[in-house]
Amino acid sequence: HDQFETHGRQMEAGIRSSQRQTATVDPIKNTEEKVGRNDPCPCGSGKKYKRCHG
Numbered sequence: 001h002d003q004f005e006t007h008g009r010q011m012e013a014g015i016r017s018s019q020r021q022t023a024t025v026d027p028i029k030n031t032e033e034k035v036g037r038n039d040p041c042p043c044g045s046g047k048k049y050k051r052c053h054g
Contacts, residue, residue: 035049035054036049037049037050037054038050041053041054
């Protein structure tokens, strides 16, 4: 019985310490210019974007 309580306390301590070490991550920003639905597809197929990759 004591082993379970000890293990439970160790688990809680580990969870608390890992929560404090959480890093913030910057969102990924799209650097590509937005493609219009009727513009040529940037893949080079010659099709409209909406018919190819849209």
